[in-house]
Structures are given as C-alpha cells and as structure tokens.
Amino acid sequence: MFSTTEMPSPSSLFTAFASITASIMFFQSMLNQILPKQVRDYLISFVQNLFKAHTPMLTFVFNEDNELGGRNQIYYAAGVYLETLLRGPPKTKRLNVSKSPKEIKGLIFRLEDGETVTDLYDDGIELQWRFVCSKPEKGNSNDNSEKRYYELSFHNKYEDKVSNSYIQFVLDRAKAISEEKRVLKMHTLDNSYKGIGWKSINLDHPATFETLAMDQKKKDDIINDLNRFVRRKELYKKVGRAWKRGYLLFGPPGTGKSSLVAAMANHLKFDIYDLQLANVIRDSDLRRLLLATGNRSILVIEDIDCSVNLSDRIHGEEEKKLDPNNHDKNSIAGTFLTLSGLLNFIDGLWSSCGDERIIIFTTNHKERLDPALLRPGRMDMHIYMGYCTYEAFKQLASNYLEISGDHNLYGEIQSLLGETEVTPAQVAEEFLKHENADSALEEFAKLLRKRKMEGSDECDAKTDEKKWQVC
Ligand SMILES: Nc1ncnc2c1ncn2[C@@H]1O[C@H](COP(=O)(O)OP(=O)(O)OP(=O)(O)O)[C@@H](O)[C@H]1O
Numbered sequence: 196m197f198s199t200t201e202m203p204s205p206s207s208l209f210t211a212f213a214s215i216t217a218s219i220m221f222f223q224s225m226l227n228q229i230l231p232k233q234v235r236d237y238l239i240s241f242v243q244n245l246f247k248a249h250t251p252m253l254t255f256v257f258n259e260d261n262e263l264g265g266r267n268q269i270y271y272a273a274g275v276y277l278e279t280l281l282r283g284p285p286k287t288k289r290l291n292v293s294k295s296p297k298e299i300k301g302l303i304f305r306l307e308d309g310e311t312v313t314d315l316y317d318d319g320i321e322l323q324w325r326f327v328c329s330k331p332e333k334g335n336s337n338d339n340s341e342k343r344y345y346e347l348s349f350h351n352k353y354e355d356k357v358s359n360s361y362i363q364f365v366l367d368r369a370k371a372i373s374e375e376k377r378v379l380k381m382h383t384l385d386n387s388y389k390g391i392g393w394k395s396i397n398l399d400h401p402a403t404f405e406t407l408a409m410d411q412k413k414k415d416d417i418i419n420d421l422n423r424f425v426r427r428k429e430l431y432k433k434v435g436r437a438w439k440r441g442y443l444l445f446g447p448p449g450t451g452k453s454s455l456v457a458a459m460a461n462h463l464k465f466d467i468y469d470l471q472l473a474n475v476i477r478d479s480d481l482r483r484l485l486l487a488t489g490n491r492s493i494l495v496i497e498d499i500d501c502s503v504n505l506s507d508r509i510h511g512e513e514e515k516k517l518d519p520n521n522h523d524k525n526s527i528a529g530t531f532l533t534l535s536g537l538l539n540f541i542d543g544l545w546s547s548c549g550d551e552r553i554i555i556f557t558t559n560h561k562e563r564l565d566p567a568l569l570r571p572g573r574m575d576m577h578i579y580m581g582y583c584t585y586e587a588f589k590q591l592a593s594n595y596l597e598i599s600g601d602h603n604l605y606g607e608i609q610s611l612l613g614e615t616e617v618t619p620a621q622v623a624e625e626f627l628k629h630e631n632a633d634s635a636l637e638e639f640a641k642l643l644r645k646r647k648m649e650g651s652d653e654c655d656a657k658t659d660e661k662k663w664q665v666c
C-alpha cells in the first residue's frame with residue numbers, strides 16, 4: 196500500500212515530464228549538431244536492423260539467370276514492375292536511368308546496387324525489394340561476371356501468399372506494363388533472294404479512336420466489339436472456335452479505313468501485318484507468310500477487290516467443268532494464289548495456329564467482292580466508312596482547329612454536309628491549309644457551297660450508305 200506521502204503530486208509529475216522532454220530535445224539538437232547526417236542515418240538504420248533481426252523474416256532471391264542458364268522471368272518482371280513503385284515520393288536515393296533505342300517508349304528506371312523499395316500488397320503485407328549487383332571476388336578466375344539479383348523480404352507468415360499470388364501478380368503487371376510501353380510494329384512484305392518474307396518497322400501511326408472522325412455510336416460499337424473479343428479467350432476455347440475476328444471495312448477513298456486499322460492496332464496494342472496480296476503469287480508463299488505472323492496481331496489486306504483476281508474462283512470452277520482433267524487448279528499446292536485459297540487457309544489452319552488474331556479486309560467497292568468473302572459468318576463485322584457527317588466534321592474541327600464549342604457557320608455547314616459528298620480526308624486537307632480557325636471554316640463552307648452547285652447531278656449523299664451497303 197502506498198501512503199499519501201509516497202504518491203508524487205500531479206504538479207511534480209508534470210515538472211518531471213517537462214524536464215525529461217526538455218532533456219531529450221536538448222540531446223537531440225546536440226546530436227544533430229555534433230553528428231553528420233550520414234552518421235545519424237547509419238545509426239537509425241542500425242537500430243532498425245537490430246529490431247528486424249528479431250522479426251521472423253524470409254527472403255526470396257531472384258537471380259538474373261535461372262539454373263539452366265536461361266533468363267529468369269521473375270527477375271526481368273521485377274525490374275519492370277518495380278519501376279511503378281519508384282514514381283512516388285523519392286525514398287530510393289540512387290536510380291539507374293536509361294533509354295533503349297526504339298523498342299520501348301520513354302525512359303527506363305531501375306534500382307541501383309543496394310537500393311531498396313517497399314511495396315504493399317493485399318491491404319497490408321509489407322514487402323521489401325532490394326537490388327544487388329555483386330562484383331566477382333578477386334582471385335576467382337573461373338567466373339568473373341557480375342551477379343545481379345533482386346531480394347524480396349517479408350514476414351515469413353506470408354510465405355504462401357507471396358509464392359502463390361504476389362509473384363504471379365508481379366509477372367502479370369510487368370507483362371501489362373511492357374505491353375503498354377512497347378512500340379508497335381508494322382510488318383510489310385520483303386522480297387529477297389531467300390524468297391518472300393516479312394520485314395518490320397516501328398508503327399508510329401497517330402490515329403486513335405479519339406482522333407477518328409466517325410459517328411460515336413459506330414465508334415463505340417467497334418471498341419466494344421474489340422474489347423469483347425480480347426476478353427473472351429475462355430469462351431472461344433469452350434465453344435471450340437479459333438480465337439480470331441474478321442472485319443470488312445468498306446467505303447469511298449479517304450474516309451478513314453486505313454486510319455481505323457491504325458486506331459484498332461493502337462487500341463489493342465497489336466502489331467500490324469500488311470499483306471499486299473498483289474506481291475504474293477503462289478498459294479504456298481501465302482501459307483508460309485501467314486504462318487510466320489505473330490499472335491496478338493492484325494492481318495490487313497487492303498483493297499481486296501484489286502489485290503486478287505476475284506473471278507479466279509469462279510473461273511476455276513468453270514474451267515473444271517469444261518476440262519475435267521484440270522483438277523481444281525486453286526488447290527494444287529504451289530499453284531497460283533486465289534481468294535478461295537486465301538479464305539480457306541485463314542478460316543482453317545492459320546487461325547488455329549495462333550491466338551488473338553484479327554483479320555481486316557478493306558475495299559472501296561464492296562459490290563465487286565466475291566460472294567465467298569461476304570458470306571455470313573466469314574467477316575464478323577462489316578463496317579461502312581462513309582462521307583463526312585456533321586458529327587464527324589465537328590470531330591475534325593476539334594482535332595485540326597481546336598474548336599470545341601459552337602461556331603456561327605456550323606448551322607450552314609450542317610445542312611450543306613447533308614447535301615454534298617465530301618470525305619473526311621478532304622475536310623482534313625482543307626483545314627490543314629489554314630492557320631486560323633475562322634478562315635478555315637469560311638473557306639470550307641465556300642467549298643461546300645461550290646460542291647452543292649456542281650454536284651446537283653451526283654447521287655444524294657443521304658442515300659449513300661444504303662447504296663454502299665446494298666451493293
Ligand atoms: N474518319 C476519319 N477520321 C479522321 N481522319 C480521317 C478520316 N478519314 C480520313 N482521314 C484523314 O485522311 C487521310 C486519308 O485517310 P485514310 O487513308 O484512312 O482513308 P482510306 O479510307 O483508307 O482511303 P483509301 O480507300 O484510299 O485507302 C488520313 O491520313 C486522315 O488524316
């Protein structure tokens with residue numbers, strides 16, 4: 196039992212607390228003055244490590260190379276993933292910054308030797324990453340290469356979670372980030388002494404769905420269709436269909452068919468294979484070229500009506516009727532290329548050899564296409580790209596002239612666009628001629644008025660889409 200005389204009074208307690216606090220502050224400021232910052236940092240980390248030594252930590256090490264001498268995927272994924280953690284407030288003191296030639300957009304940030312970065316996963320699992328680059332020991336002449344690895348340290352109670360889910364999360368994120376930063380490729384045909392093959396260049400086409408001038412509803416339909424397609428891997432597998440989708444783009448020249456192909460590639464981050472069929476003579480070459488295309492790619496065959504002799508297929512049938520000894524000349528391996536050969540191969544072997552394939556045909560003349568191409572189920576979506584509508588015009592005015600609101604000429608332009616045929620390419624060209632938005636619109640309205648006067652005998656633009664689709 197305490198007697199009242201032994202109990203310290205509240206005022207003496209407060210005095211003692213105040214004097215202890217004052218002493219701590221005094222020593223702290225004295226230490227700050229005496230010890231340089233580096234020494235203080237060292238002492239702090241020493242004390243922290245002392246405590247850490249008693250925490251049951253586990254460390255995973257990811258070497259650059261795996262046991263078999265190949266690339267360790269986790270090591271490379273960690274480099275890519277950790278970059279996202281280095282963007283916040285600068286806790287890491289030294290970063291390695293580089294720029295790769297052309298394959299990757301932007302700068303590449305990596306941890307420097309000995310630097311650490313902390314990640315938080317699943318609402319509270321703290322994980323510390325450290326990059327180590329160990330120099331070879333002197334005198335060890337057998338192996339004088341640097342050893343690079345990442346250490347991942349965490350409380351050992353999370354071992355299962357880290358092994359079973361966090362590492363996969365890092366791999367998935369790294370894949371998505373690399374895909375995002377990758378510069379797309381455009382593959383075109385190359386006729387060398389080895390035969391016909393693909394050569395690739397960086398695809399730097401600026402067209403996107405935002406810049407594309409077309410009716411919003413149509414744009415949304417295409418975007419949704421593409422997104423649905425890439426999401427549905429499992430469904431395609433379940434129903435036993437090859438994971439491919441075909442689009443037929445048709446309409447007059449300069450209405451944005453090629454721009455739409457580029458916008459699709461930029462949206463999906465798919466490479467483009469531009470198959471100029473006029474340069475492919477034999478069926479066997481076509482097969483080889485198609486089999487050499489990569490996954491997650493768009494195969495484009497522009498102006499399909501001009502590229503192959505579309506009547507070949509029909510002629511072939513007729514010739515066969517006339518001369519029974521001439522067995523279908525289209526199907527003899529190594530013989531000349533025909534549309535039926537192309538379609539059969541695309542529907543059959545090719546699409547089952549890869550994943551996430553998109554095939555696009557473009558044409559200015561849908562009416563000239565072989566019925567085989569238009570048969571239901573062959574091309575999943577037929578997209579008409581038509582003359583400039585008022586909505587598309589406003590999009591172009593916003594892209595080229597930076598007009599976002601209304602303009603006093605818009606009313607007149609809207610009614611003139613309903614009565615004349617002008618392609619988005621012509622609108623864009625007209626806008627590019629002028630520095631000033633008002634004069635650009637003035638001149639454009641003038642052009643439309645002139646067109647209206649001249650074009651009274653031409654077909655009505657309003658019925659144009661119907662005309663194209665009926666064909
Ligand atoms: N719908 C559009 N939206 C935005 N720009 C367009 C559109 N249509 C055409 N353009 C502009 O016109 C140029 C030509 O368009 P594009 O090459 O895409 O037309 P196309 O339909 O493929 O023509 P062609 O049938 O002759 O191949 C593009 O570079 C682009 O600047």
Ligand SMILES: [Mg+2]
Binds near residue numbers: 497
């Ligand atoms: Mg084109």
